[in-house]
Amino acid sequence: MMRPPPPLRVVARAEFRSLTSLSTAPVRRSSPRWLSTTAALRAPRGAALAPSSASAGFFLSNRVFERSACLDSLITNHRPRTTSTAPPSAAMSQTPQSLSELPPHRRRQARKQAMENGASSDGTLPANASSTLTNVAASQPAHSARRVFSTLLSLSKPRLTVLVVLTAMAPYALYPVPEMLTPSMTETPSLSPLTLLFLTTGTALCSASANTFNMLYEPLTDAKMSRTRNRPLVRKLISTRAAIAFAVLAGATGVGALYFGVNPTVSFLGLSNIVLYAGIYTPLKAVTAFNTWVGAVVGGIPPLMGWAAAAGEAATNDGSWRELLFASDGSSIGGWLMASLLFAWQFPHFMALSWGIREEYKAAGLRMLAWTNPARNARVALRYSIAFIPICLGLCAAGVTEWSFAATSMPVNLWLVREAVRFWRLEGHGGSARGLFWASVWHLPAVMILALLHKKGMWSRAWRSAFGDEEEGVWEDEEHEEMASMTAANVAAKR
Secondary structure (H helix, E strand, O other): OOOOOOOHHHHHHHHHHHHHHHHHOOOOOOOOHHHOOHHHHHHHHHHHHOOOHHHHHHHHOOOOOOOOOOOHHHHHHOOOOOOOOOOHHHHHHHOOOOHHHOOHHHHHHHHHHHHHOOOOHHHOOOOOHHHHHHHHHHOOOOOOHHHHHHHHHHHOOHHHHHHHHHHHHHHHHHOOOOOOOOOOOOOOOOOOHHHHHHHHHHHHHHHHHHHHHHHHHOHHHHOOOOOOOOOOOOOOOOOHHHHHHHHHHHHHHHHHHHHHHOOHHHHHHHHHHHHHHHHHHHHHOOOOOOHHHHHHHHHHHHHHHHHHHHHHHHOOOOOOHHHHHOOOOOOOHHHHHHHHHHHHHHHHHHHHHHHHOHHHHHHHOOOOHHHHOHHHHHHHHHHHHHOHHHHHHHHHHOOOEOOHHHHHHHHHHHHHHHHHHHHHHHOOOOOHHHHHHHHHHHHHHHHHHHHHHOEOOHHHHHHHHHHOOOOOOOOOHHHHHHHHHHHHHHHHHHO
16 A cells, blocks of 8 residues: 655655755865866766765655666766866877877877967978988998998989989970981981980989088088988998098099080089089088079079080081070070079079078078078068069070960969968968978979970971871972081081
């Protein structure tokens, strides 16, 4: 038989006793949430999920029916989920991982936190190929062939050497060779693959020699900078005597290959590049910020080498340096325009690159505009970025490319100018240096490829060779005889 409910007076008395017991219990004041640590925050959260005996007595004493024990096992076995309320920076500081080991979202949070703390992410530069090869060489057994090869390749700065070779090959291909120039009318074929082989090999060896001499001159400076302290001479992977021998041998072989395989003018340009880079540019780095302009001249010489190599193939007179570089008919203007393109490109590229490591340059005693005059550093980058527009127009006017090149290269040039303006306004901060650096990295190959695609008369000749042209005829006999007489006179003069 069901018991009758207790009187209201009894229920009120039970509630009063429960409230009295709660009021007399000691109250623990919790510290503010923002002043507590992660461990302190976890405990109250777990404790809050577990019902206390006092609160259970208060609420259960007001039930009309008897308490059910069906959920007691679930309540006692419940394990509260603990969550961390610490900020992302604190959570990442508890697990000391490198930036590359973190997942992408954590990596973005770390960079954002670093920028908020006053650090800059613009100093993050792409991996240095010389440093990577040095690590490969150091992991190999001593005196092994792979260790020696990796060390010598690291001394050559392979990425820079490849860039130098490509900037010499592009003008060689862009040279406007006469359409009817054939091996029977000249001593050698036009744009000979053998000449191109000697050009690329000799240019690569000259670049390797110059880069090795550069490392030989400043091992103490390289040891002070994070980007260069892993070079082979700094880590003693090769002796100074062996490095000197490699630099001399590479330089002599490269200059000789250019002299005998191309022409003396290109050989002289290759030798002058070694002297300028290793003998003038490198010592000037510790003296004046003007060293950047000398380095830009070094970067502008390889396009001249490629142009002079192609001009030597089509030369009709004595083939001297005057004819190849300062032709009276203006045919050498294209080579100087290509050289000016590479000269101008050095500034936005290097100004953006040096800004991220300006403090290291300062600590090493190398005078760069990035730390001696940051405002001028940004202005110079902007000035030479704008110069690409008239240079590309000049290539069209000189007959090196079609006028369509001016239209297709304009978006790429405007992109570089936009990043340079942002770099100038922010003076390198806010990611503007990194944006300009990567814009310059993609800008140069884009302009080179577009110039090759829009070479003067290339597509019209391809169309005629594929589909023919009724209006196309063979050269007149007088033109053949004139060309043959000029070639015969040239051969007689050389003998």
